[in-house]
Amino acid sequence: MEIEFWWLLALPLFFVMGWLAARIDIRQIVHESRALPRSYLSGLNFLLNEQSDKAIDAFIEAVRIDPQTIELHFALGSLFRRRGETDRAIRIHQLLVDREDLSEEQRLQALEELGQDFLKAGLLDRAEAVFLRLRGTRADDRAARYLLEIYQQEKDWVKAVDIIRELPAHEDSHWQREIANFYCELAVQALADSRFEDADAHIAAAIAANRACVRASLILGDIFAAQGKDEEALEAWKRIENQAPAYLALAAQRVMDAYRRLERVDQGQTLLRSWLERHPSLDLLDELFHWEIDQDGAQAAYELVREELRRNPTLLGLDKLLEAALLTAPVEHRGDIDLVKQLIHSHTRKVARYRCDTCGFKARQFYWRCPACGGWETYPPRRTEEFDLTP
C-alpha cells in the first residue's frame, strides 16, 4: 500500500521534471543555433551557389567569431586549395594538425588535406613526408596512391615500382602496364648514361611485368643501336609487328636510321612498304615518303602517296599528295597547288594530333603517360583523323 501511495505523489513530479528537461533541451538547441555564426550559414549559401570568393570571406568571418570550429577550418582549407591559394590552405591545415583537441579521425583528415596542399603546391618532399606519416593508419590506401603520384612526378621509378606493388588490383589489372612503363623509364635513364647492362636488366623486368609491352621492344632496339648493334636493334623493332602493329609508326624512323647506317636503305624502304601495306598509317607513309624522294625522286614519292590516298582517303594523305605534286608539277601550276596545299594544311594541323583515350587530351607529340590525366599508354599511336576513320 505504501509503495502505491508514493507513486501517486511521484507521478506529477516526474511530469514536471520531464517538462523541465524538454525546456532545457530546447533552450540548448536554440542557444547552439544562435552560437553558429550567421556568416557560416551565408558562407554555406555562397558555396552552394559556387561563389567561392564570397564563401571564403564569410567563412573567414565565421572562424574569427568562433575560432574553435574545426569543420569550418576544414571547409576553408579545401576552398583555398581548390582556388590554388595553396599557402593559405597549408597554413590552415597545419594549424589543425597542431591542435590538441582534435580526435584521431580529424587529425588523420587534417594530415591528408595538408599532404594534398603540398602536392598541389609542388612541394613534393613535404607531401611525401606527410603521406609517409599516414602509412599504416586508416588512410593507408589513399596515402599509398598519393605517394605513387609523388614518385611518378619525381621520376623516382624504383620507389614507384615498390609502392604500386602494394596497391590492390584495379579493373582486373595488377598494374602490369604501369609497372612495365616504370621499368622502361628506368631503362631510358640507364641508356642516357650509357649503362647498357642496367638498361638491359630494366627491359627484362619490364617484359616480365608485361609481355605485351611494346615500349620495351622499342627501347631494347635503342639499347642495341646505341652500342652499334644495328642488326639486333632491327630484330627488336620488327617484333613490334606481332605485338601491336599500330606502334610500328613509332619505330619507322629508328628502322630507317639503322638501315642507313648499314648502307641498306633500299631494304629499309621495302620493309616500310610492306608494313604500310599491312598496317596503313600516316606516320609510316610520312617516313617512307621522305626516303622515296631522297632515293627514287619526286615522281616515285608522288605515286606512293597517290596509291596510299586511294586506299585510305584522309585529309592528311591529301596534304602529303599536294606536297608531292608540288615537287613534280610544271612551274606554272605550282602557285595554284601551293595555295590549295596551304588551305588543306591549316585544316590538317588540327587533325594531326594524338588524343588520349581516357581524357581526350590532344597533343602534337606522342606521350607514354598522358600529361593531363596521368594514364599510362592511353595515347593510341595514331593521329586523331585516322582514329576517327578507323575506330
Ligand SMILES: [Zn+2]
Ligand atoms: Zn589523358
